[in-house]
Structures are given as structure tokens and as C-alpha cells.
Amino acid sequence: MSQHTRSPSTTAAQVTTISRTDRWQIYHRLQELRIPAWCPEDGSLWVEVDDAISAFLVRSTVQQFAASRRELLDWLERCWTLRV
Numbered sequence: 812m813s814q815h816t817r818s819p820s821t822t823a824a825q826v827t828t829i830s831r832t833d834r835w836q837i838y839h840r841l842q843e844l845r846i847p848a849w850c851p852e853d854g855s856l857w858v859e860v861d862d863a864i865s866a867f868l869v870r871s872t873v874q875q876f877a878a879s880r881r882e883l884l885d886w887l888e889r890c891w892t893l894r895v
Contacts (some may be wrong), residue, residue: 835850837876
């Protein structure tokens with residue numbers, strides 16, 4: 812089956828809080844990361860997550876598009892604080 816018409820499996824999650832344009836950009840990035848994802852005709856984005864690394868990569872990719880600049884800065888500052 813094509814990645815665009817694939818039916819969700821039991822390990823798939825739907826990403827719904829982003830715009831249709833961002834979904835395609837996220838979809839293409841996930842394809843680069845070799846994470847199975849597909850966009851059905853309804854405009855949704857489905858992602859198959861099989862392990863913790865994939866989950867982290869999906870979260871990070873979606874966060875780049877869904878989070879505000881302030882949220883991203885706060886997250887970066889927390890990372891630096893935890894590292895020190």
C-alpha cells in the first residue's frame with residue numbers, strides 16, 4: 812500500500828494540532844528520518860511509532876512546527892539548565 816493511502820495500525824498515532832501545510836513538511840521530514848508516516852485524503856497525518864527513539868524524533872519534529880518561538884526558547888533554556 813502507498814504511504815498516502817495506508818490504514819492506521821495499532822502502533823500509529825494521529826497528529827491533529829497542526830496546519831495542513833505543516834503536516835506535509837513534517838511528513839517529508841519523517842520520511843527522511845525513515846519513520847513511517849502517511850497523509851490520507853482527509854488531510855490528517857498518521858505516524859507509526861515502534862520505539863522510544865522514534866517517539867522522541869516525532870515529538871521533536873512536530874514541536875518545531877507546533878510550538879511558538881517562546882516555547883522553543885523555554886525548552887532550549889531548560890535543556891541547558893539540566894545539562895549544567
